[in-house]
Amino acid sequence: MDLQASSTIELEYVDIGDSVPASLERLDPIARARDLSARWRALKRLAEQGRHHYYTALFxxxxxxxxxxxxxxQRPVAALIGRWYGLLSDYGLSLWRPWAWWGGTLAICFALFWAFHVLFLPLGHPIFACHSDSELTGFSPWSALLLSLRQGSVFGNLASLPGTGWITECLYGKHLPGIVMVLAGLQTAFSALLLFLFGLAVRNHFRVR
Known part of the structure; x- marks a missing residue:
């Protein structure tokens, strides 16, 4: 952290490290946070002056x-947002973390979509089959997986295209439950956020200067 440098420094050859200087160990957590953040902010400005985009994002x-x-x-709402920003994308630096969250969301929504299918089934109907009023036949877990993929694909969301209504019809019949509509909307919105965070990470990694 104790870095003496000019604005022309080659940051690629500097070992920054994450250890806390011994001089800060004796401070209380708030004073230490204030001092450490000021040091990282100074390094960030140094990187900005040198037009090192990745190091600006890192600092x-x-x-x-x-x-x-x-x-x-002092700012609990900002702290909460920052915590989730870190969890979802390592503050815009992780290329894999948004995809890991997307995969986990896909699996959870698949399980919930199929659970709601079972919950809203007519009495006596087999749980692995469609329960549409039409002549549709199908395997309901497969339909739940397709629905989760459809809602999680954001740009490939086929909900409004003709010929795809059989997916929800197989699971829930003619009337889509409100809770399923809410879950589907939340999944699409969350997937869009993850896609944005992935794009931000790509930008931070490959826009070197």
Whole structure:
């Protein structure tokens, strides 16, 4: 953290490290957070001056992490948003974390869509089959998986295209339950957020200068 540098420094050759300087160990958590975040902010400005985009994002992440104890006390809403930003994408630096969340969301929504199918089944109807009033026949877990994929694909959401209504009709019949509509909308919105965070990570990694 103790870095003496000019605006022309080659940051690729600097070992920044994540350890807290010994001089800060004696401070209380709030004072330490204030001091550490100021140091990372100075490094971020140095990277901005040198037009190092990745290091600007890296130091911004470390600044937000260092500020967390201070934000929890002074700006709890900002601290909560920052915590989720870190969990979902490592503050815009992780390429794999948004995809891991997307895969987990896909699996959870698949399970919920099929659970709601079982919940809203007519009495005596087999749980692995469609329960549409039409002549449709199908395997309901497969339909639940397709519905989860459809809602999670964001741009490939086929809900409004003709010929795809059989997916929800197989699971829930002619009348789509309100709770399923809410879940489907939330999944699509969350998937769009994850796609944005992935794009941000790509930008931060490959826009070097």
């Amino acid at each position: 911004a992440r470390n600044e937000m992490r260092a500020r967390e104890p201070l934000d929890r006390q």
